[in-house]
Amino acid sequence: MGFTSLRAALLRAWGRWTARPRPPAPCLPPMTGKEELPALAAQQQDRKVRGGWVWEETQHPPKRLKGNGDEEPQRKLPKRKIVLLMAYSGKGYHGMQRNVGSSQFRTIEDDLVSALVQSGCIPENHGTDMRKMSFQRCARTDKCLFFFLILLFLFYGVSAAGQVVSLKVWLIDDILDKINSHLPSHIRILGLKRVTGGFNSKNKCDARTYCYMLPTFAFAHKDRDVQDESYRLSTETLQQVNRLLACYKGTHNFHNFTSQKGPREPSARRYILEMYCEEPFVREGLEFAVIKVKGQSFMMHQIRKMVGLVVAIVKGYAPESVLERSWGEEKVDVPKAPGLGLVLERVHFEKYNQRFGSDGLHEPLDWAQEEGKVAAFKEQYIYPTIVSTERDERSMAQWLNTLPIHDFSATALAAAGTDAKVPSSLESSEGDGDTD
Numbered sequence: 001m002g003f004t005s006l007r008a009a010l011l012r013a014w015g016r017w018t019a020r021p022r023p024p025a026p027c028l029p030p031m032t033g034k035e036e037l038p039a040l041a042a043q044q045q046d047r048k049v050r051g052g053w054v055w056e057e058t059q060h061p062p063k064r065l066k067g068n069g070d071e072e073p074q075r076k077l078p079k080r081k082i083v084l085l086m087a088y089s090g091k092g093y094h095g096m097q098r099n100v101g102s103s104q105f106r107t108i109e110d111d112l113v114s115a116l117v118q119s120g121c122i123p124e125n126h127g128t129d130m131r132k133m134s135f136q137r138c139a140r141t142d143k144c145l146f147f148f149l150i151l152l153f154l155f156y157g158v159s160a161a162g163q164v165v166s167l168k169v170w171l172i173d174d175i176l177d178k179i180n181s182h183l184p185s186h187i188r189i190l191g192l193k194r195v196t197g198g199f200n201s202k203n204k205c206d207a208r209t210y211c212y213m214l215p216t217f218a219f220a221h222k223d224r225d226v227q228d229e230s231y232r233l234s235t236e237t238l239q240q241v242n243r244l245l246a247c248y249k250g251t252h253n254f255h256n257f258t259s260q261k262g263p264r265e266p267s268a269r270r271y272i273l274e275m276y277c278e279e280p281f282v283r284e285g286l287e288f289a290v291i292k293v294k295g296q297s298f299m300m301h302q303i304r305k306m307v308g309l310v311v312a313i314v315k316g317y318a319p320e321s322v323l324e325r326s327w328g329e330e331k332v333d334v335p336k337a338p339g340l341g342l343v344l345e346r347v348h349f350e351k352y353n354q355r356f357g358s359d360g361l362h363e364p365l366d367w368a369q370e371e372g373k374v375a376a377f378k379e380q381y382i383y384p385t386i387v388s389t390e391r392d393e394r395s396m397a398q399w400l401n402t403l404p405i406h407d408f409s410a411t412a413l414a415a416a417g418t419d420a421k422v423p424s425s426l427e428s429s430e431g432d433g434d435t436d
Contacts (some may be wrong), residue, residue, distance in 0.1 A: 077170040081134070081199055085191035085367055086112070086163040087377040089385050096137060096163065098130065108187060109137075112165075115182035121169040130167075138164040138201040138208075138347045159382045160344035161374050162209075162367065166201035186381050191370040193363045196356060207273060207348040209294040212307050213341035213386050215396055216280050216287045222315045222404075227397040232287055233280045237314065244310045244320070245275040245291065252327045256334050257306060258299040263329040271296045275306070283387045292345065301336055308335040315400075318408040333406050338395040341386055343378075 088108050090096070098109035109130075117127045126132045172178065179189050216233040217226075219241060224231070251271045255261040261268035275293040282288075293303060309326065312318040312335055326332040349365040357364030367374070390396060 077172065079133075079168040080171050081166065081168050081195050081197050082171070083164050083166045083193050083195050083199070083201060083365065084189050085370055085374075086165060087161050087188050087190055087374060087381075088159060088163070089186040089381040090159040091385050091389065096160070111183060111187055115179050116167075116169065118182040119175070119178035120172055121175060121179065122167075133167045133169065135165065135167045136201050136203075138166075138205050159342075159385070161378050161382060162346040163344055164201050164205075164347050164365070166195065166199055188373075188377060190373045190377070191367055193365060195362060195365070199352070201347075204349055204352045205347050206350045206352075207294055207296050208298065208344065209292060209346040209348070210298070210303050211343050211345045212291045212293075212303060212337070213288055213343065213383065214291070214307070214337070215390060216289050218311050218396055218400060219314045222317060226400050227394065229286050233289060238277060238280070238289075241277045241310065241314055244313060244323070245277060245293075247323050248272045248275045248293070248306060253329075254299065254302055254327070256326045256332045257302045260300055263331075268299075270298065270302070283383065284391070286387065286391070288387070294348075303342060304337045304339060305334045308337040311335075311337065311400075312403055312406065312408070315403065317403045317406065322408050333408055335399075335403060335406050338399050340389055340393075340395050343382055 086108075088096075090108065092106075094105040094107050096108045098107050098113065099105050113122075113127045113130065116122045117124050122133050169175070176189055176192055183189070217224075217228050217231040219233060219237055220228060220231050249272050251269055253263060253268050254270050255263045255265065255268040258268075273294040273296075275291070278290045278292065280287050280289040291307060293306065309318065309322065313320055313322065322332060326334060346367075353364040353366065356362045357366075
């Protein structure tokens, strides 16, 4: 058989084979979405079991069309970085900062975080780990108070009329009203503003203003009754007080005004922008005055010691020369005024405002519109608490009785020369603290 005949025979055989009838294909249901044939799914499940990586099979629900009348699934709100303007009366609290693991010591932040969770601003797990919401307070008003409580079993909570905290929250509707509804009346959120994502209220703060409210009989001469409620501050004495307070302006070494710093530590040098005493006023028959101080930052007990030393000078217990000597390397005995009248008045963000305050996206952090709320809160909660506590516990009068035991002369440290080793109590430092 030639090649041509063989080729023709093969073609005829192939034609007869392809012309044979085939059995009908099984009828399968139409496939929708990502459904698989039962046999194929079983084979895949078997492979998963044999491979040792079994998980529970889940099937995604079919996508809903917007026009079918069903509601869209609820979307989670994005977190935004904000700052809150707070005011609180600190009496009865163990300061501002939360003491994790010490639930018996109640702080302002305990109540704040609870209100944030209950109002729906943050998830519950952020309340137990505040780092998850990037929480940062601008100034601490708790560290010295907690120390003071443990040692002397006395507690006068430092209040704040302008504390600022930064954090990330869900910007829910009516957020301020909802947060305040879960806070006690002596803790209020007075304002809220959006800030940049990397904003940190402590690091971005340029300066802090504190005020110290005290009865004016603290400035009466030492020969007068220590608690003469009829005493009224004269114009001459007020001028003397302001002249002495103005001496603090500028950069000085404040190592004698805290227990945390040694005389040669660079961080003991602090810059004071202004310090003055306002005109006195009468509350419940007792005359009070308010001392205001603005500085870049403050160390523990620094403000109370600054006030205490001026009171000691005005009353005649210490010479004016002790001010200059207290900024030197020698150790000077500086009395510490009571903590009752100390209030965080305001925090300042000048550099942040210059860079972002007018960029069209962020507001300047000046809180000018909230000044009325701040003043009203002080009149309703802070000042009455100070007045009533002073009348009941006589903290200033008791402290004034301790001034005669202080020795304002130079100590052995000065006599030993400038090369004398600093005692260990002065060398120890817990870092800079914006607290008093």
